[in-house]
Amino acid sequence: MASFFSTVKRIYLAIYNWAVFTGWIQVLIFAIKALNESGPAAVYDAVEKPLQLAQTAAILEIIHGLIGLVRSPVSATLPQIGSRLFVTWGILHSFPETRTHILVSSLVISWSLTEIIRYSFFGMKEALGFTPSWLLWLRYSTFLLLYPTGITSEVGLIYIALPFIKASDNFCFRMPNKWNFSFDYYFASLAVLGIYVPGSPHMYTYMLGQRKKALSKLKAA
């Protein structure tokens, strides 16, 4: 019985990873095409649909971690996915004024490169039971460049959106009310920016630790 479940689990995870992989391939291809043909301002419109689909699908990964389907700690996946969803839906989708900025291009390329490598890495593991060492190396090395470029793009886009957020009343809930509650999207966005300050080094050092572990295993093998 146990091995039946583990086979089902493997098939499910293989399908999941390869499906999202194709989403991100689309994002990268459309982005490069748009850059070539029209320039950075057109990138968002070209990638919007596959980007939203692929990025939102990542919510499943939190569930996978919570129910123990995968080993990744929720403490590492939650901030990563949280920031991605915030930028995808809370900034780019909700404040169209940000869509033509050049940081959208760097964002989309950083994200798609990282995710293409990551999903193919897990996809191979689940489907074939192993990953080629060059893919392992890519998975644990490209973040060295792509994390800084991705994080800079995320922070930059949130920062650019701030005046538009302040001016609009979107997502805001005001006092007075019976429950003495309020939500101000502008302050919330500032708080998110604040979280990047300790959050980014935490994520980066976590990946550095993972890299050490993974590459030393490679050497030993």
Place this chain on the structure above:
Amino acid sequence: MILKKTKKYYPSRQRLTLPTKPGVSGKPVVLSPKSKISDYCEKGTSDNLTVVFKDLGPQVLYSTLFFFEYLGPLVLYPLFYYLPLYKYFGYDDTNRTIHPVQTYAMYYWCLHYSKRILETFFVHRFSHATSPLSNVFRNCLYYWTFGAYIAYYVNHPLYTPVSETQWKIGFAFGLLCQVSNLYCHIILRNLRSPSGNGGYQIPKGFLFNIVTCANYTTEIYQWLGFNIATQTVAGYVFLVVATAIMTNWAMGKHRRLRKLFDGKEGRPKYPRRWVILPPFF
């Protein structure tokens, strides 16, 4: 003795354990400062003993940790009450009316945190003398942020008070729980002898006869009283988080006591009791 060799690792920073035997799982045995080294040597073997040293990092006294945690809320809350801070958030502060419940809330809050500070210095007996320095930052972040978050809403110029009956009941219930909580702390203190024996005893008396962690119970209900009186989402969020944290601690304590007092070898058996929150566990 280790102190002689390395000045940096003062005793409260050291943790000495017996090396874990390969293949044996579970927590390593910690050497107690009260026992002698010879107590840990296996009978009949030589006088040499291998010990594993772990540096616990810079330590502060528990009383220091608690003092700074509680000082933040004690000072920050009245700032929101007395100073015209809301203009910096974009609200017109000049003609605000202060509702009586807001004044009483401020007194209640300050009473609560003053009580906590006084208990830290005059009531509590700590089983471990120290705590890692990093806990100061983490705990202060928790208490100070929530303190400011709640203070912001209760003292807000657009605050909507509940009915007089409701806040009177809320505060009265809260005060009752605070007094009970103090009594619980005194009972717990008397369980430990002044020489710092630090051993575990079965708590007895007052609410402890029915709840293992009656001190946490009274603390949680005390906050409930405050929230019934002040009715803010911020306050209720704090209540939920604090309850979750205390419940976690209570389950650990209950488990430890049940394991220790298992009724074997002449030890008393730990009675059936609610863990922390009747009627829930």
